[in-house]
Amino acid sequence: MDLEAVRTFAAVAAAGQFQKAAADLRLTQQAVSKRIATLERDLGVRLFTRTPRGAELTIDGQAFLPHARELLRVAERAVGSVRAGRRPLRVDVLASRGAGASLMRGFHGAYPEIDLDVVMLFDVEAAVTAIRSGAVDASFRAVRAPGRPLPEDIASARVLDEPLELLTGPGHALAGARSVTLDQLVGHRIWMPGIVPGTEWAAYYDDLVAEFGLTIEATGPNFGSDVLLDTIADTPALATFMSERTRLVWPAGHDLRRIPVTGPVPVYPHSLLWHRDNPHPALATLRAHLAAVGGGHDAAGTWRPGWVLPD
Secondary structure: OOOOHHHHHHHHHHOHHHHHHHHHHHHHHHHHHHHHHHHHHOOOOOEEEOOOOEEOHHHHHHHHHHHHHHHHHHHHHHHHHOOOOOEEEEEEOOOOOHHHHHHHHHHHHHHHOEEEEOOOOOOOHHHHHHHOOOOOOEEEEEOOOOOOOOOEEEEEEEEEEEEEEEEEEEOOOOOOOOOHHHHHOOOOOOEOOOOOOOOOHHHHHHHHHHHHEEEEEEEOOOOHHHHHHHHHHOOOOOEEEEEEEOOOOOOOOOOOEEEEEEEEEEEEEEEEEEOOOOHHHHHHHHHHHHOOOOOOOOOOOOOOOOEEEEE
């Protein structure tokens, strides 16, 4: 169905005259008549009858009018949803409890007038595909696993180096420590179910293990953070790594301890990815905000994998 013909029909119905509708639409009366004739042919009914006073809706025209108006409203909403500056900024934060979500909460607090859509995409390839297709405007990633460079049309900027912490239960040998060094963790079992081979975080922990001789176990099914916390609380032989900004709540009886890791401080590098040609005006605002609040990167006394892109 020709949307312009529907728009013309609604204009004639409102004006009650072909001539006035033509003036309102800045068309010739002949063009208006042609559009109405085409629409009537497509629908197989007559929409107007000519009268000395102008044009009156037929019964079929009266039935069609509210639907025509709704079609025009839907079309306007559809255009508005993608018009630059009017649709929400869509950002992939990977996980609701992670640093990306924390950074976006801060951005929303600073710019509440900017509409946001927050999504969570598991795989970096899916995130890059979504950026290139326009399904999302930006994504928080580590940028990225060895041997997997970004496409040339995808830009990135480091926005946060997030320290890792050790999470233990009250019975763990290191539970009373104010901080622990990576050397002190050698020989301790660090349980991290859910590490998926081929992901950025798997590559990160592989390098951490290789460089510092740690023991990280990803065995067993991943039943989520609640079961992880229950297990760590009840098992003195196990600890886990937790990013500094990860938001978790556990029962008071668990008495879990978050202990800073030093010597050096292992940091997980978060970057923002976006398409170089993305015109959304709020994207520039987000990038400027993250640059202002993210702090320095590659600070002295920290560690990150060598494959992570520099600033």
